[in-house]
Amino acid sequence: NAGVMQNPRHLVRRRGQEARLRCSPMKGHSHVYWYRQLPEEGLKFMVYLQKENIIDESGMPKERFSAEFPKEGPSILRIQQVVRGDSAAYFCASSPQGGTQYFGPGTRLLVL
Amino acid sequence: DAKTTQPPSMDCAEGRAANLPCNHSTISGNEYVYWYRQIHSQGPQYIIHGLKNNETNEMASLIITEDRKSSTLILPHATLRDTAVYYCIVRVWDGTASKLTFGTGTRLQVTL
Numbered sequence: 001n002a003g004v005m006q007n008p009r010h011l012v013r014r015r016g017q018e019a020r021l022r023c024s025p026m027k028g029h030s031h032v033y034w035y036r037q038l039p040e041e042g043l044k045f046m047v048y049l050q051k052e053n054i055i056d057e058s059g060m061p062k063e064r065f066s067a068e069f070p071k072e073g074p075s076i077l078r079i080q081q082v083v084r085g086d087s088a089a090y091f092c093a094s095s096p097q098g099g100t101q102y103f104g105p106g107t108r109l110l111v112l
Numbered sequence: 113d114a115k116t117t118q119p120p121s122m123d124c125a126e127g128r129a130a131n132l133p134c135n136h137s138t139i140s141g142n143e144y145v146y147w148y149r150q151i152h153s154q155g156p157q158y159i160i161h162g163l164k165n166n167e168t169n170e171m172a173s174l175i176i177t178e179d180r181k182s183s184t185l186i187l188p189h190a191t192l193r194d195t196a197v198y199y200c201i202v203r204v205w206d207g208t209a210s211k212l213t214f215g216t217g218t219r220l221q222v223t224l
Contacts, residue, residue: 004155031209042199043156045211056211091155093212099205100146101212103155 004094004104012110019079021107025094032075033093033101034067049075082111116200121219130187132218134200137181143202147185151196190222
């Protein structure tokens with residue numbers, strides 16, 4: 001039973017470019033959460049999605065960040081016009097029916 | 113969600129039991145205690161959770177005091193691979209999903 005998959009594992013972008021991070025939940029999980037971990041800091045919640053719906057986006061920056069979880073395919077976290085402060089590890093977690101969350105290996109974003 | 117308090121760091125000799133405490137004095141009746149760990153910069157790994165009864169699985173045991181104001185995670189025979197940051201998280205479970213709020217955790221160092 002495959003765990004939560006995230007790709008790419010490492011992503012390098014120049015300032016002003018777009019970053020797209022993908023998350024495939026565990027089989028049977030319909031709830032996806034995104035968290036961000038800045039260097040030397042703890043994990044911070046960003047957004048919680050179910051299929052085709054954003055349930056809680058209280059942790060999402062107001063601008064440049066968006067997330068989706070379409071009916072088919074992985075969840076996408078999109079960062080437009082990246083800045084150096086966006087450099088961080090982005091973790092996705094999934095859960096069945098809102099139960100225990102299981103995390104993926106993360107995507108390390110480096111903005112040059 | 114209730115806040116938790118954990119010691120910033122602990123040491124444990126390999127082969128000995130590691131007992132990691134957590135205070136959650138403002139916990140509510142519908143809040144569970146969850147434990148995760150993060151090894152180096154990997155994705156957080158779920159360990160165990162409980163409501164009021166003690167719990168045990170293949171990884172660890174969770175002891176929750178009768179008043180539920182504190183708990184202890186026990187790794188019965190710590191190994192070097194258990195060196196990680198351990199997070200105690202209190203999370204509401206009322207039939208709907210909710211985010212995890214990570215604190216600073218306890219950095220456990222297992223030594224030879």
